[in-house]
Amino acid sequence: MSHRNNGKSLGRRGFLKAAAASVAGAASATMLPGTARAASRGEELATLHNLAECIGCGACVDACREENSFKFPEPEKPFPTMYPSRVPVADWSTEEGRAVDDRLTPYNWLYIQTAEVEYEGETYEINIPRRCMHCQNPPCADLCPWGAAGREANGIVRINEKVCLGGSKCKSVCPWKIPERQTGVGLYLDLLPSLAGNGVMYKCDRCHHRIAEGEVPACVDGCPFEVQTIGPREEIVAMAHELAESMNGFIYGETENGGTNTLYVSPVPFELLNEAVETGPGKPHLAQVKDMMGQDENLGYAAMLAPVAGIAGAALTLAGKARKTARKAGDGEEEA
Amino acid sequence: MNRPPSWIKRIYIVTVLALLVSGLAQMPIFKRYYVADIPGLGWLAQYYLTHQIHYIAAAVFMALTAYVAVMHLGRWNREMRVTVWGHARNLLVVGIIVTGVLRTLKNMPWVFFGPDLVMIVDWLHLGFVMLLGMLALAVLVAKGKRYVAKA
Ligand code: HEM
Numbered sequence: 001m002s003h004r005n006n007g008k009s010l011g012r013r014g015f016l017k018a019a020a021a022s023v024a025g026a027a028s029a030t031m032l033p034g035t036a037r038a039a040s041r042g043e044e045l046a047t048l049h050n051l052a053e054c055i056g057c058g059a060c061v062d063a064c065r066e067e068n069s070f071k072f073p074e075p076e077k078p079f080p081t082m083y084p085s086r087v088p089v090a091d092w093s094t095e096e097g098r099a100v101d102d103r104l105t106p107y108n109w110l111y112i113q114t115a116e117v118e119y120e121g122e123t124y125e126i127n128i129p130r131r132c133m134h135c136q137n138p139p140c141a142d143l144c145p146w147g148a149a150g151r152e153a154n155g156i157v158r159i160n161e162k163v164c165l166g167g168s169k170c171k172s173v174c175p176w177k178i179p180e181r182q183t184g185v186g187l188y189l190d191l192l193p194s195l196a197g198n199g200v201m202y203k204c205d206r207c208h209h210r211i212a213e214g215e216v217p218a219c220v221d222g223c224p225f226e227v228q229t230i231g232p233r234e235e236i237v238a239m240a241h242e243l244a245e246s247m248n249g250f251i252y253g254e255t256e257n258g259g260t261n262t263l264y265v266s267p268v269p270f271e272l273l274n275e276a277v278e279t280g281p282g283k284p285h286l287a288q289v290k291d292m293m294g295q296d297e298n299l300g301y302a303a304m305l306a307p308v309a310g311i312a313g314a315a316l317t318l319a320g321k322a323r324k325t326a327r328k329a330g331d332g333e334e335e336a
Numbered sequence: 337m338n339r340p341p342s343w344i345k346r347i348y349i350v351t352v353l354a355l356l357v358s359g360l361a362q363m364p365i366f367k368r369y370y371v372a373d374i375p376g377l378g379w380l381a382q383y384y385l386t387h388q389i390h391y392i393a394a395a396v397f398m399a400l401t402a403y404v405a406v407m408h409l410g411r412w413n414r415e416m417r418v419t420v421w422g423h424a425r426n427l428l429v430v431g432i433i434v435t436g437v438l439r440t441l442k443n444m445p446w447v448f449f450g451p452d453l454v455m456i457v458d459w460l461h462l463g464f465v466m467l468l469g470m471l472a473l474a475v476l477v478a479k480g481k482r483y484v485a486k487a
């Protein structure tokens with residue numbers, strides 16, 4: 001079922017098989033001790049990608065598709081006609097659509113980005129498995145006007161496929177434009193399918209069903225090179241710094257968008273990688289990202305404190321009126 | 337005096353309109369229905385901008401509501417009483433403010449609400465808003481109905 005159409009990676013696949021055999025059984029190294037306990041206590045978990053080790057074989061991509069296929073959309077056809085006619089139909093459910101694996105789609109929540117860069121006189125080929133970053137304060141969940149996207153205590157950001165209406169606002173406000181839409185499924189079909197909604201948005205949910213069972217996500221498990229590690233965020237951050245230091249490398253995802261639970265460590269600067277990778281629909285960038293929710297924080301505090309101003313204003317007015325009344329009463333006494 | 341000063345009503349009308357428009361803009365509808373294509377209205381499709389407008393209008397709305405509440409308790413209640421309609425509206429306003437503040441809190445990096453609570457608060461905010469709209473229409477249509485009357 002090879003759908004990676006690039007000849008290079010086919011060659012790697014043979015290599016992968018041999019390599020996989022030699023490292024079989026070492027999967028537990030990818031989960032820090034105490035991860036399951038931390039998760040069950042509701043602590044935030046994060047993942048670390050050691051990009052120096054990734055060969056871009058795509059085993060994680062395959063593992064993800066296989067593991068999560070039971071969540072994939074099975075849309076009803078024909079789709080209800082949507083008004084106005086400009087409303088775009090997003091259909092990835094055809095055979096070709098489902099096979100696409102070189103970008104994010106509702107059927108492909110993880111894909112490999114490749115960058116060839118020159119850095120300090122050396123040429124590097126860096127492969128970057130890309131998926132949702134699982135932000136610490138995720139705009140996709142905060143700003144969903146229907147409460148369909150949520151952040152879980154263990155750091156997973158998940159779109160509830162039973163509730164999502166497919167309006168794609170999460171994608172618009174996501175700094176990496178991660179969620180992808182499939183038309184013809186979900187709650188909107190039972191409401192006003194031609195007038196509101198357009199399907200369901202799909203993205204990586206970091207194998208929430210496996211995490212709930214104390215297992216690691218399929219992509220972590222499926223990698224023959226142990227590129228990824230999952231663990232309590234604090235430890236993962238410390239590990240990322242150690243690793244970056246040891247290779248004189250760089251970290252992406254620790255502070256982006258105010259902090260995410262996906263940390264990439266690379267031997268070359270991410271600015272170079274960002275210039276070298278292919279970006280576009282379903283292909284996220286690697287640029288620096290400011291804290292999106294942070295921009296509105298002060299306004300939020302101002303709004304929540306505004307009643308104090310109203311109370312103070314009213315108290316002053318009332319006190320002023322009381323003084324005036326008292327003075328009037330006093331004047332009256334003197335005259336009498 | 338049998339109703340609050342008219343400047344209050346005027347600020348309320350402008351503020352609630354701003355909240356309604358910026359609140360509706362939180363939903364992906366202005367672009368779908370060409371509203372954001374009308375020259376000068378493109379900003380309605382900018383989620384972060386309309387979010388900021390909603391916060392600012394919410395600040396004015398809540399400051400004014402706090403002012404009116406204290407003025408009523410401290411003075412106006414001697415001159416006017418709240419009708420059944422007024423009580424209904426006040427309840428809805430409290431509901432909108434409580435759910436709105438919860439939604440604002442949830443956006444803070446140090447606050448965590450689980451997905452279920454986020455969803456319920458969201459639906460309640462929207463539900464109270466729709467009820468307030470229906471109430472306002474009913475009061476407008478049924479002539480002679482008022483929120484406050486002479487005490
Ligand atoms: C009459 C007054 C108001 C109206 C008509 C109104 C309307 C709306 C509507 C239609 C939405 C989008 C649907 C939803 O997310 O539930 C919304 C969202 C929201 N409203 Fe209001 N609202 C009002 C007052 C307030 C107040 C007083 C606050 C308090 C801070 C507030 C805070 C919010 C927040 C935080 C959101 C969600 C945006 C986000 O996800 O961050 N609203 N509002």
Ligand code: SF4
Nearest residue numbers: 132133135138140174
């Ligand atoms: S990367 Fe995008 S989709 Fe993923 S949690 Fe962050 S904002 Fe949401």
Ligand code: SF4
Nearest residue numbers: 054055057058060223
């Ligand atoms: S992360 Fe591992 S499984 Fe995924 S492409 Fe890289 S080496 Fe292969």
